[in-house]
Amino acid sequence: MEEARAQGNEIIDSYRDALEKVLQDHKVEAQRQSEIRIKTETINAKQQINQSLAKAQLDLKREQSKIQQDLKDKIFKETLELVHDYMKSADYPDFLIRCIRDALTFANGSSMTIYINPSDESLKSSLEEATGTQLTISTEDFIGGVRCVIRDRNILIDHSFKTQLRDEYDKFLFSGGDGIA
Known part of the structure; x- marks a missing residue:
């Protein structure tokens, strides 16, 4: 047991x-x-x-x-x-004259067409008299300024406000203050 x-x-x-x-x-x-x-x-x-x-x-x-x-x-x-x-303003026609004279100097006697904005048509005769060159009224509104074409050298001199504003708009960035754009 x-x-x-x-x-x-x-x-x-x-x-x-x-x-x-x-x-x-x-x-x-x-x-x-x-x-x-x-x-x-x-x-x-x-x-x-x-x-x-x-x-x-x-x-x-x-x-x-x-x-x-x-x-x-x-x-x-x-x-x-x-x-x-x-x-x-009164400074604007002086700006146009400077742009036209700079273009004439750059062209150095080459054949060139200088365009002014349609809104500046009233200034055409006084600008032609001041610069001694014939101007053409553009069919395109480029806000203001001048555009010059030297065809035999394929050069466009663009002093238009439209192009300058667009370029600045494209480049414009806000700085974030902390280095971030």
């Missing part, structure tokens, strides 16, 4: 040890899976935060770009108004 009890106790102890081992293995596996799940969820949360942050930054950049474009358009609208005011 004692031998049977000892064997029974031995079987129970070995079964208990086996169950304890299974329990320990299960605890270790559950802990490992829990840590993996926590890491995975942490990574997912960080990715969601990064995506939200990137989207917000993109939205901010779009809004900033739109505002800068609106401001740029306003600035150049005001600039165009200032150009029109300048064209009404």
Whole structure:
């Protein structure tokens, strides 16, 4: 009887040890899976935060770009108004005369066509008298200034306000104050 009890106790102890081992293995596996799940969820949360942050930054950049474009358009609208005011001033015909004389000097006797803007037609005779050269009224409105063509040398001398304004508009950037344009 004692031998049977000892064997029974031995079987129970070995079964208990086996169950304890299974329990320990299960605890270790559950802990490992829990840590993996926590890491995975942490990574997912960080990715969601990064995506939200990137989207917000993109939205901010779009809004900033739109505002800068609106401001740029306003600035150049005001600039165009200032150009029109300048064209009404007494300095404007002197500017045209200087441009024409510079073109004549550059042409150095080559045949050349000098165009003035249609809005400057009233100045044509006084400009021709002051420069001693014949001027042509352009069919294209280039806001103001002059354009000169030296055909035999394929040269365009462009002192038009339209071209100068467009060039400045294309080059214009807002400085972000922190070195970002």
